[in-house]
Amino acid sequence: MPDNEAKPMTIAQIVEAVTHPPLPARIIAYDGSATGPEDAEFALHLVSPRGLRYLASAPNDLGAARAYVSGELTASGVHPANPYPAFEALASLSDSFHAPSRQDALRITKSIGAKGFLPPKPPESEQQPAWERILHGVIPHSEEGDSETVTSHYDRSNEFFAKVLGPSMTYTCACFPEAETTLEEAQVNKLRLVLDKLDLAAGDRLLDIGCGWxxxxxxxxxxxxxxxxxxxSPPQAEWANDWIAREGLSDLAEARVMDYREVKEKDFDGVASLGMMEHVGVAHYDEYFAKMYSLLRPGGRLLNHQITRRDSKQGQHAGKFINRYVFPDGELAAPGVVMTHLGDAGLEIIHEESLRQHYALTLQHWCENLEANWDECMKEAGRETALLWGLYMSGARYSFETNSLQIHQFLAVRPGEDSLGHWYPLRPWWDA
Incomplete structure (x- = not known):
């Protein structure tokens, strides 16, 4: 047997065996080996054998996320709250991976050992996969299933979210009149835009599904x-009702801990669904929009604001990392799919627009808030959650900027009951 086959491979040699040169970042491993350009802007540090086991047992975004949020994989040249600057290099690194040759595969297996491919215990912040929850009787997108997923994402710490989102406590895409507009101004502008599109006046009735804070x-x-x-989310409802009370508005508004399927009131003048559809599940779109139809009065409007895929070829699942760490059971559809289901429910679409670039800017501001309040955020939610949110928001920003993800607002009306249908202005009545 040649000497190079008998010797164990270093981590750097393993990386070189499964990637195409040149590497876009420096890789530095716990065994003292390194590969990639010495003058690279960013470096990834594999801290321990445990980190290698995460990567070897799940050689995709899930394994990398496990290593990163547990601190076994770190990045130099970026702040952990805002690793966005490294995402182009990371995307290039991901694209450079390939299956090793048979000879290299044997050497890698000998070097790592059988135990090296056994997954360590996942980080505490990782959620169970869907199949495991089903075995425990929790069906995705059932009322119980949705309650569990909402709790896993939103019930971390109101104070943590306040540091990240800022005073608006608005966890959906803002709308920026100019790139230099502040986050708070952009969020106020988004709320104005939603209410103007719904064309609601004093005394009208609004239902906000997934009302957040x-x-x-x-x-x-x-x-x-x-x-x-x-x-x-009970913490969200408590925060919302306290806010409403402080503003002296309790006679006009209230937040309830309630599944949208349990709402008994009817004949709303407007329904807002902002950042909600990502949790519904594509198979339940018809059920969801039929419920919206039943809640509206004839002539009432629905403003549906949701993250979408660029196209249907991308599939509907959000990816292993997102499903285990961010939005369990999260699903996305292409804009045309959403519009089809809106129409099938009997709703007439009267306006649609993309806010993709606006969400990239929103996420940039959220990452900057996390970085500015890093110590306080770690104190409120723990280092693992803080690392997770920096990774997730930076990755989402990159996806919106590269058009892998989009976000759309769909304005629809429940047609009137007169023979001519419901009339509305021939041109949009709001300012963008």
Whole structure:
């Protein structure tokens, strides 16, 4: 047997055996080996054999995320709250991977050993896969299943979210009139845009599905609109109702801990669904929009604001990392798929627009907030969650900037009951 086959491979040699040169980043391993350009702007540090086991047992975004959030894989040249600058290099690195030759595969196996491919215990922040939850009787997108997934994402710490989102406490894409607009101004502008599109006046009734911490409820009540918000997160509802009370608006608005399927009121003048559809599941779109139809009065409007895929070829699942760490059971559809289901429910689409670039800017601001409040965020939610949010938001920003992800607002109306249908202005009545 040649000497090079008998010798164990260093981590750097393993990386070289499964990637195409040149590497876009420096790779430095715990065994003292390194590969990639010495003058690279960014370097990835594999801290321990445990990190290698994460990568070897799940050679995809899930394995890398496990190593990163557990601190076994670190990046130099970027702040952990905002690793976005390294994402282009990371994407190039991911594209450079290939299957090793048979000879290299044998050498890698001998070097790592059989135990090296056994996955360590996942980090605490990782959620169970869907099949495991099903075995425990929790069906994805059932009321119980949705309650669990909402709890896993939103019930971490109101104070943590306040540091990241800023005073608006609005966890959906802002709308920037100019690139230099502040996050707070852009969020106020987004809430104004939603209410203007819904064309609601004082005394009208609004239902906000997935109301979060209540920013739209407060904005609506300040216009004299009577607003009900529903969320599956008790901490969110508590924060929203406290905010409403501080503003002296409790006679106009309220937040409830309630599944949207349990709302009993009817004949709303407007329904807002902002950042909610990502949790619904594509197979449940018809059910969801049929419920929206039933909640609206004839002539009432629905503003559906949701993240979408660029196209249907990408599939609908959000990826292993997102499903295990960020949005369990999360699913995305292409804009045309959403529009088909809206129409099938009997709703007439009267306006649609993409806010993709706006979400990239929103995520940039959230990462900057996380970085500015890094110590406080780690204190509130723990280092693992802080690392996770920096990774997730930076990755999402990169996906929106490269058009892998989009976000759309769909404005639809429940047609009127007169023979001519419901009339509305021939041109949009709001300012973008």
């Amino acid at each position: 209540g920013s739209l409820l407060v904005a609506a009540a300040h216009r004299g609109i009577r607003a009900i918000g529903v969320t599956l």
